[in-house]
Amino acid sequence: xxxxxxxxxxxxxxxxxxxxxxxxxxxxxxxxxxxxxxxxxxxxxxxxxxxxxxxxxxxxxxxxxxxxxxxxxxxxxxxxxxxxxxxxxxxxxxxxxxxxxxxxxxxxxx
Amino acid sequence: xxxxxxxxxxxxxxxxxxxxxxxxxxxxxxxxxxxxxxxxxxxxxxxxxxxxxxxxxxxxxxxxxxxxxxxxxxxxxxxxxxxxxxxxxxxxxxxxxxxxxxxxxxxxxxxxxxx
Numbered sequence: 537x538x539x540x541x542x543x544x545x546x547x548x549x550x551x552x553x554x555x556x557x558x559x560x561x562x563x564x565x566x567x568x569x570x571x572x573x574x575x576x577x578x579x580x581x582x583x584x585x586x587x588x589x590x591x592x593x594x595x596x597x598x599x600x601x602x603x604x605x606x607x608x609x610x611x612x613x614x615x616x617x618x619x620x621x622x623x624x625x626x627x628x629x630x631x632x633x634x635x636x637x638x639x640x641x642x643x644x645x646x
Numbered sequence: 647x648x649x650x651x652x653x654x655x656x657x658x659x660x661x662x663x664x665x666x667x668x669x670x671x672x673x674x675x676x677x678x679x680x681x682x683x684x685x686x687x688x689x690x691x692x693x694x695x696x697x698x699x700x701x702x703x704x705x706x707x708x709x710x711x712x713x714x715x716x717x718x719x720x721x722x723x724x725x726x727x728x729x730x731x732x733x734x735x736x737x738x739x740x741x742x743x744x745x746x747x748x749x750x751x752x753x754x755x756x757x758x759x760x761x
Binding site for chain 1 (some may be wrong): 681683690691692693696705706707708741746747748749750751752753754
């Protein structure tokens with residue numbers, strides 16, 4: 537169990553859009569910045585989005601992040617087969633004094 | 647180029663100890679928080695610990711408090727995770743990451759706790 541709730545899986549056809557939700561509380565998402573990570577099969581995680589909505593220089597524009605209250609969302613547009621991966625949200629939890637991750641969402645391209 | 651290279655993983659019996667090291671290069675190591683994150687086989691990510699720039703502030707996930715210790719040597723650009731009283735549930739790939747939110751990650755080192 538995690539303090540951040542993500543759907544276990546989402547899927548869509550190539551070219552379509554998917555969104556991944558990450559729900560938390562005031563002790564974590566509500567008062568701290570959210571990051572999103574992509575983990576391709578057999579590889580280390582890679583940071584995609586930081587500070588809720590900022591992409592790294594290598595993050596394709598097809599990936600976007602947003603936050604509202606105690607929830608955050610990762611959006612992927614123009615879905616490609618290479619986007620099949622596990623995606624995790626993460627943030628600092630001020631009550632736990634610990635960084636927390638969601639359980640991860642597996643994205644499948646149909 | 648930022649590089650993080652973990653070492654020290656292996657097979658250890660329950661109750662044993664292991665010392666993981668992370669060698670950093672390609673950036674000014676001493677100005678960044680550093681973290682360890684683990685991933686049990688087939689499971690999600692679990693943050694383990696982090697340490698501030700000069701090593702004076704450290705945080706741990708509850709499940710490792712009192713058993714694991716994180717420290718760093720800025721003169722050697724390295725961060726260490728000392729793991730004692732290991733349990734089967736500590737079996738995982740351990741990743742070293744720059745910053746608390748992990749803007750760069752190493753490839754990980756596998757720790758297996760089994761008799």
